[in-house]
């Protein structure tokens with residue numbers, strides 16, 4: 001974990017672009033409430049090949065122009081062309097965006113054409129080539145290994161390649177097992193990968209959604225945690241309280257071990273992210 005201890009610890013937030021008027025109004029108040037934790041940036045997800053892309057741009061524009069916070073748009077490259085990516089980069093540059101989360105994304109079912117980029121590393125290289133150091137580039141990291149990587153050594157090999165194309169820092173997929181992060185960082189150190197790798201943390205708010213989402217993205221919900229969450233049945237308040245304790249403890253343990261901050265997958269909700277973040281002690 002030594003390589004991570006030299007970086008300052010910062011908090012950041014992730015939102016998804018709302019699709020409805022009601023969702024938009026809610027997100028505005030969530031942004032205001034969560035602003036209390038003084039986030040380094042607020043990232044906004046981007047649907048690979050999907051129809052919500054314009055909503056991402058709108059949300060980024062809102063954060064940049066109408067709040068005191070900095071937006072970091074996610075940009076997925078699967079299904080995109082160099083021309084479409086460059087168009088977005090120009091738009092974000094004009095808005096004063098300084099940070100981009102560069103991703104491959106997953107081809108939506110039924111969409112066959114992967115476009116002009118195969119991997120996130122191609123996108124990172126393209127952004128560097130077109131825009132130099134205009135943007136701080138975040139990339140994704142997988143302490144429990146990306147579901148499509150045959151094993152963790154192959155995962156590390158391609159992660160290193162992506163970093164070498166010009167990534168400045170990384171955000172992890174969420175996890176509930178502290179050791180998965182620790183071993184991942186150790187493996188990065190052994191492989192000469194040296195950049196801030198910020199744990200992505202998912203607050204627990206709904207058992208079924210968490211299980212379904214985790215199956216899709218390859219994040220493990222440990223058996224003990226599943227059993228405890230199941231036992232709350234219809235007791236939503238009990239589940240929230242327990243989930244908040246578990247996630248606060250995990251986050252503090254990561255910070256105490258030297259993780260360079262926490263990135264919260266807020267799911268556009270003020271709580272429990274606010275309570276967890278306010279309970280943390282940063283160095």
Ligand code: FAD
Pocket residue numbers: 044045046047048074075076101102103104105106118119120121139140141146147148149154155158159162171172173174200
């Ligand atoms: P890559 O880094 O390209 O890796 C994808 C797979 O390909 C890995 O298995 C890797 O080992 C392998 N690989 C990489 N390079 C090579 C190569 N040259 N040759 C062979 N194999 C290779 N998805 C969205 O649609 N929108 C979002 O906004 C979004 N935000 C995210 C934010 C974070 C922090 C994280 C962790 C994930 C996010 N995702 C998002 C999900 C992400 O798009 C998926 O996990 C996707 O499957 C992989 O994206 P990547 O950028 O990690 O891809």
